């Protein structure tokens with residue numbers, strides 16, 4: 001693997017001039033973002049700054065008012081593009097695991113891969129069991145989601161997202177709904193994926209994790225990218241006043257989350 005995020009790697013995701021409003025409120029006000037193959041990008045910003053909306057426009061789950069989104073060079077915002085085919089190339093995990101409650105763990109993981117890759121049941125299950133085995137959940141394959149802890153459910157949701165071998169993984173605050181003691185196991189799985197070369201954009205409030213795992217941190221405020229850079233630069237030596245103010249709030253007493261030293 002070449003150095004992640006360098007210009008040597010092709011852009012998997014390119015967002016150009018993205019604008020998005022809900023009613024009178026302009027939530028994204030001109031987003032330009034490139035994510036290169038094997039790169040891990042952390043989106044940080046206050047609640048309401050537009051992180052989730054940005055992720056949802058990246059795979060056109062949310063329509064855009066203006067701009068273009070390219071996936072590996074293809075303009076997926078072109079109305080002629082079939083979105084089902086595009087979305088099959090992008091894995092998404094949300095804050096709430098959204099596993100299908102009526103399907104077993106195995107059923108959840110195989111559903112997308114059977115549809116997307118048209119794998120036969122046996123082949124899809126073999127692949128799913130290999131993935132579940134890698135994260136120590138093979139023994140839960142026949143269980144239903146409500147028999148799993150939140151952390152286990154979220155890890156299954158991640159496995160479901162990668163079972164289709166997506167070009168890009170979008171992770172939206174995937175630990176926010178978890179009890180604190182379950183956060184680590186989910187982040188550990190993301191770290192493993194990152195080390196394995198996955199291309200990831202994750203909205204997160206886990207600053208320590210962003211510092212540790214991301215190649216680039218992007219700070220969003222009021223629907224604009226205010227500043228971006230390496231974790232060391234952005235979290236350690238932010239240039240913009242707005243970034244400094246945001247980061248300072250993470251070190252004020254009473255916050256459960258602290259910036260790492």
Ligand SMILES: Nc1ncnc2c1ncn2[C@@H]1O[C@H](COP(=O)(O)OP(=O)(O)OP(=O)(O)O)[C@@H](O)[C@H]1O
Nearest residue numbers: 022027045046047048049050051052053054173203
């Ligand atoms: N479907 C929608 N309809 C109307 N307003 C919306 C919709 N989705 C998001 N918004 C508004 O857009 C703004 C940005 O929301 P978004 O969820 O993208 O922020 P965020 O940075 O992800 O916040 P958080 O960290 O709380 O998840 C908010 O003011 C939100 O209320």
